[in-house]
Amino acid sequence: MKRTKKERQRLLMETIKENPFVTDEQLASQFGVSVQTIRLDRMELSIPELRERIKDVAEKNYENEVKSLPLDEVIGEIIDIELDEKALSIFDVKEEHVFQRNGIARGHHLFAQANSLAVAVINDELALTVKSNVVFVKPVKVGDRVITKAIVRGQDHEKNRTYIDVLSTVNNETVFKGEFEMYRTKGKGDTE
Amino acid sequence: MKRTKKERQRLLMETIKENPFVTDEQLASQFGVSVQTIRLDRMELSIPELRERIKDVAEKNYENEVKSLPLDEVIGEIIDIELDEKALSIFDVKEEHVFQRNGIARGHHLFAQANSLAVAVINDELALTVKSNVVFVKPVKVGDRVITKAIVRGQDHEKNRTYIDVLSTVNNETVFKGEFEMYRTKGKGDTE
Incomplete structure (x- = not known):
């Protein structure tokens, strides 16, 4: 049985919070959806793409x-x-x-x-x-x-x-x- | 007692034969003479400088x-x-x-x-x-x-x-x- 979109987006947020370095490809495979779906989910949830997430973390100025x-x-x-x-x-x-x-x-x-x-x-x-x-x-x-x-x-x-x-x-x-x-x-x- | 020039040059040849990668500075310190003396010795003995000795060895085409x-x-x-x-x-x-x-x-x-x-x-x-x-x-x-x-x-x-x-x-x-x-x-x- 497929997850609802709402359920998937909730899990997506959790997963990215736990591991900010997960790629869209890994998420797509984890949730059994297309990479395009993951991108749309991220846009709806205002989660930046991986490259931006990495930059954010790095900008903490080590x-x-x-x-x-x-x-x-x-x-x-x-x-x-x-x-x-x-x-x-x-x-x-x-x-x-x-x-x-x-x-x-x-x-x-x-x-x-x-x-x-x-x-x-x-x-x-x-x-x-x-x-x-x-x-x-x-x-x-x-x-x-x-x-x-x-x-x-x-x-x-x-x-x-x-x-x-x-x-x-x-x-x-x-x-x-x-x-x-x-x-x-x-x-x-x-x-x- | 200082070595004679002949004796020093004999030892110099032996030393370089044993270790072709020895520098003029190391030889000068070993024999208690100036770097300039070592250079003159090498010229008299037709021993090429370190850089050339290394090139010779490397040119064996590994x-x-x-x-x-x-x-x-x-x-x-x-x-x-x-x-x-x-x-x-x-x-x-x-x-x-x-x-x-x-x-x-x-x-x-x-x-x-x-x-x-x-x-x-x-x-x-x-x-x-x-x-x-x-x-x-x-x-x-x-x-x-x-x-x-x-x-x-x-x-x-x-x-x-x-x-x-x-x-x-x-x-x-x-x-x-x-x-x-x-x-x-x-x-x-x-x-x-």
Whole structure:
């Protein structure tokens, strides 16, 4: 049985609120309707298109938030950040990021997105990577949008270390995961 | 007691033969003479300058050697390669590779040099990184020349895996090391 339009629009609003980065294509497939229907729904509900939603989020001006490096040194676009807690970025895979031969994204670009997010999340002037273990779970292709989450897992105050878990997904499927051990000048909560 | 010029020139030739990538500055410091003296020694001995020595080595035309990717997709310059055995590359750290704030090379560039060398050494049309554990041992700065060695440590033919150890040094000091687990379409020595 098909949902009523009203019911669909209610669910649509909820879904986008939960995940602002969902595409019209994903919504269409989720609700079993055409992409055109989703667009009309969005217009009726005054929900901006994905590109605008991303810009809105990015415009919260993370320039003042990120301490460990200038924002233009982050690989990918930071969408959300809570210093010393977690951070989220997106990275659109383009031609220049893939092997010419097979169109698969080169590992060091995924590594760069994850690593720079691990640096950015640290609430400190100096953050350097000490160690990193990464797994390339699934090939990423041109046109894929990689959503990467960094979560601060723990700290060792004596050694000035912060441990960060990073997970990257494309369409909710894990493509990359990593553990980063970071050096910082002072620990979370330390006074200056 | 100072060495005689003859003795110094003999040692100079030996040193350069052993390590063609040594700089005049390093030689001057090693022999306790000025850079100008080293240049004169090289001229008398007809030893080309470093840039030419590197070009000579590179001109062995690795384009025909490397199978897994086009040579211009390798990060750094490949200096030596024996497929499925070992490979060597150099990477000169420039302004665009470092954090603006502290002049320290960003981790993903060292990772990229190591990872692309691990891809290049594989004697196969397809090579993809599956896992990687890396350690950033010592900060690398602008102007540093990173020399990276990849050594094929083992293979698992059933799983189509190749295991590669990578070590990067600057002036003979370890700055980075990594283990790479690579997927390939066929194992070493397999027939087509």
